[in-house]
Amino acid sequence: MRRPRLFRSIRIWLIPGIHVKRWLIALLLGITLISLGLAYLLRAAYLAGPYPPFVYWMTLQFLPHALRAVLLGTAGIILTTLGFIKLNQSLLAPFTSPDEDVAAQVYRHRRRQRGPRIVCIGGGTGMPSVLRGVKAYTDNITAVVTVADDGGSSGRLRREMGLLPPGDFRNNLAALSEAETITRRLFQYRFPEGTGLRGHAFGNLYLAAMAGVTGSFEQGLLMSNRVLAVRGRVLPSTLSLVQLLADVVDDEGRIERIVGESLIPKLGRGKRIRHVYLEPDDPPAYPESIKAILNADMIIAGPGSLYTSVIPNLLVPGIAEALRASRALKVYVCNIATQPGETDGYDVDDHMQALEQHAGRNLFQYVLANDKWPMKPPPGGASEWVPLPEAQRGAYRLMTASLQDPERPWRHDPEKMARALMDLLAQHTGGHAGRLD
Secondary structure (H helix, E strand, O other): OOOOHHHHHHHHOOOOOOOOOHHHHHHHHHHHHHHHHHHHHHHHHHHOOOOOOOHHOOOOOOOHHHHHHHHHHHOOOOOOOOHHHHHHHHHHHHOOOOOOOHHHHHHHHHHHOOOOOOOEEEEHHHHHHHHHHOOOOOOOOOEEOOOOOOHHHHHHHHHHHHOOOHHHHHHHHHHEEEEEEHHHHHHHHHHHOOOOOOOEEEHHHHHHHHHHHHHHHHHHHHHHHHHHEEEEEEEEOOOOEEEEEEEEEEEOOEEHHHOOHHHHHHHOOOEEEEEEEOOOOOOOOOOHHHHHOOOOOEEEEEEOOOOHHHHHHHHHHHHHHHHOOOOOOOEEEEOEEOOOOOOOOHHHHHHHHHHHHHHOOOOOOOEEEOOEEEEOOHHHHOOOOOOOOOOOOOOEEEEEEEOOOOOOOOOOOHHHHHHHHHHHHHHHHOOOOOOOO
């Protein structure tokens, strides 16, 4: 049987940390003082008599004082309770449905506000999976996103309007939004036709419009964090329009340079990536991203395209320096399947060696990797499952768990991944991280 809304609201007031009790006490004290003042005023008026006979009957003077007090008190309690219930229903009606427990919602919200400070670094399709998982535990999330994308709708807006590529920002804003399902569908909608519109994602155009309204992409992004009721923030690693380059080696040892993030997986097939670079090679890091990294309790890099989503962020000098200076728990989440043109033939340790080659050794204390694979080869364009290493070449600690999405086994399940990450954080800090949704 469902509790009346009155009692559900009283539960809200009793939740620790809501800070409603003090104001409820202040309200009751104020009403009591007003009542005492009115009582003194009425007593003074009563003694000023005489009054017409009907006043005698209206003030119940024919009854004993004790009975008068009981009757008036009972009537006051009934009116106060009725008014409170109706006011409570009116205030909560726009925000509730018969199937929702308001007290539980408020409690979870307050718990998430006090949750750990988590920074996620990456881009592509991997980062939204992390964000969907960890937002069940905390609202203190910062997504630091790569800005090297130059393909598709993002690339067109970058070339035509001089904007930072909005694609990764679009995906992560949708993942952190309170109304994620409808926001993701809306933001991912691509116009099938129309001169100039064909192929553009609505979310990219929305961010471009916000940049125009607010005067800059940076301000448009900050405003979008508020407009979309985002749990956390989505920030760029740098505001510079950088380009990603890669040196690849073919089977005969010849080195070729590929220019452009979108071309690296295509032209790199059948070759091995030797190194990736940013041009310019020393873009200033976005200050808020540095601040978030330095204040974080846990920093998560990946999953996602190793060379085109994760490493480009670490090539921004300020980001790498902040990572090294941060005292947070630092975890790299390794991909479940390899990516053609980038990580063909890689095991978990190969991923870590690539990270250390570009960002320095011993940057991440832990690597989280999948340890359960289906018998069939991976679909979804991947070439093979990423195996666990036979031997580690770094000082990191390898943590494994079953992380696959049952429907898309080449991708991570957000809930499984978040649970493994929060358990790791709890072990590291000696605390407890429980799911709040």
